């Protein structure tokens with residue numbers, strides 16, 4: 001069998017099948033059909049602010065992605081917003097939103113609305129993304 005001198009036909013077929021599945025998933029983006037999902041290797045998400053009522057007031061926090069990298073936006077001022085990865089820096093669990101920030105359900109790390117670690121499992125702060133606003137369109141664009 002060419003290219004595989006030491007493996008059985010069964011191993012060869014299994015390896016070939018896994019390669020084909022991997023190629024299929026890569027070609028279709030892992031089954032992700034959400035056009036606003038972050039692209040592999042980087043994040044570019046445009047958010048229509050009116051779609052997230054929590055962002056109508058300063059201090060409000062909303063999760064703005066349903067697929068791909070989980071991202072939360074914090075309204076940090078009358079016309080300013082910050083965006084954070086909701087991937088816990090401890091071991092990668094998706095964190096939840098609280099009244100004043102975030103909490104990881106896995107080991108209890110808590111973060112304030114600035115993304116800083118404030119308690120629970122000791123870890124670093126949340127990864128922050130760049131936010132650019134388009135006041136005319138009522139949107140923000142989040143990039144990494």
Ligand code: FES
Pocket residue numbers: 088089090091092093104105106107108109121
């Ligand atoms: S994974 Fe979040 S605190 Fe451990």
